[in-house]
Amino acid sequence: MNLKERLKQLQKSMTAIVNGAKAAERDLTDEEMTLLEEKANEAAEIKSKIERSEKSAALVARIGGLKSEEESTDDDPADVPAKSLGAHFVKHLGKRSLKEPGTIHTPEFKAATDTQAVGGHEGAFGPLVTDVDRSFVLPKRERLVVADLLGSGSVSGTAITYPVYGALEGGTGTVGEGGQKPQMHVGDPTWKTDALGEVAGWFKMTDDMAEDLDYVVSEINSTALYDLASKEEAQLLSGDGTGSNLLGIRNRSGVQTLARGEDDSKADILFKAIGRVNTATGFTADALVIHPLDYEELRLNKDGNGQYYGGGYFSGQYGPGGIVVQPPVWGLRTVVTSAVPLGEPVVGAFSAAAKVFRKGGVRVESTNSHEDDFTNDKITVRVRERVGLQVKYPAAFVKVDLSEYQP
Template identity: 75%
Template structure:
């Protein structure tokens, strides 16, 4: 809500108090008088803020119109949605300065396509005194996609209560005319409550750094946002549920296990896929696997020395194109360091759900500790999330250690 909207709401609230007293032909109560005085003071401050903002905008407009022949042609307002969290923060900063006292909050960021994207690295690499290299290259980082496999939802409270379903007992069957129908019963569910957890971090920058907005965008995107997404992924998969940690999928009671034994890794994974369906009637839709475990599969060869997944120039025996990360047994295969080496996770990931409260947020202030007197700004990024797993048996941890 901007200052003008806040002022209108305050004025409406004050009129409602006065009109209520008049309608009852009574004087204002002590509580109403105190409330009106507080609202009146806040309204005056908002009016002054609006007037300062309008004066500032008018002054900047006059200065902007005083261009020389060498000035670039001014661009119209940009109404396109921000493509990254950093760009979103700068866009909603507007005419405000990162140096102003108090806390600056941008609204919830919802990317138009992939909420895990960490693109948009533009601007200077850091605060430089002389020349600024604007064509630097950041290292390519692993794309986090575990939440793409899971369902999603929002929550207004601080915890999620949901049923964890047991096995289906009995079932439907063929019945003769007038015959007894078989009973179908879902075992009584166990109700579970999971509290929301917060993933957050912060960093500082000097006022001089803040004057380079491109730097702020790149800093938020390349460091803070990526690290926030990485921590979220690890928690969703392997959180141990202690302290402020989520209870991740892998550590849920009821998750199945499968030992490789004398099978190949590929055979063990296929048997785990069947375990998902036989236990829940769900079809496995994803595989989370460590890069080194995937390497063993990807480099597997047949008796003729041909790669099962296609060679480094073409598919098997020169047929077809090459796939960067071909799926294993048709499952969407996620190669990630969040999966522990030696124990891939197969499952019906769509049966689980990640709940978010407030989305990913970025906030800044110069009022933290001694920031104001030391010309510093503190920036924090955070998100609150919870995990719902109604069918733990829809997931199988596969121990692919040889010979077990």
């Protein structure tokens, strides 16, 4: 009998003595009290031994888990998720060689299970760690992209069917005792079906390059994945819905448009767009997507004293505070991207009104059986994802025309 079994036996025995006295509605006898005291002392001693034994075992395990510098390895533990798509591919490659014939498949890399941050900023497909390979420095993925603004979901089919809601009619109000309650109604929704689209690309590398797994990781992360996210952003925002293209937010029926008035500055009309979102849908605008040159003009605006409205190049507004390279406009999360046309920024309640759906995650696959790869010592690597866009409240987005007022 081990210590834990003996402790359990003692506890059961003491409980039986106490319950026996209670059942007989009497006090414990002197003999019973002496016996209980002996058993309690033994139980306390056994419990102390158990605690010491467990502490000792934990300490041994802790020391045994420490590796010396010579024993350390760079291999990722099997249960530790990869931090990037490239690392995910190499991790699941295992002992297989990129040179083996046929196509190498790895599990989907699902960014939703990873921390969506890069140096404190959100990224489209999980964190990408800047590294240096033999030929170039990897670009840092620090800025927000349109997908980061939207809600997210997963889908198992090939299309998404959902209702597109119109304006709220009527509403609640004050009512006297026994009075008729006012009606509120959302017009019958229009049901819409959007098929999933695929964003994909491929690149080649030589067998010599493939022998350097760090190079494979850097190519997937910096070249392929960076470009994949950029193409996805363009589709979500400005896709025209023809052929294999998604129907982007800007081209949805029901999206509001707003042009500058005679006395409106560009900053004025952007603020007015915030109000249009609220008055049309009741949602609060949460983001602005703007072309880099439009943002540049706003950022460089100065007041009559020559002070930059967004803060100077050495400090914040009028000296205090630190500098913010891309301060938000009117407090909105601001995405600066060429995926939106020059002079046509979009203000909207992105997280509430739209959602991006992904089927699985980003896939990366490689083969040396494409065309004449095998005889030319080359390997083809492709990355792809299937994505769909749902916009239930088109009126929660406003396309702003920044061009000069035309009477």
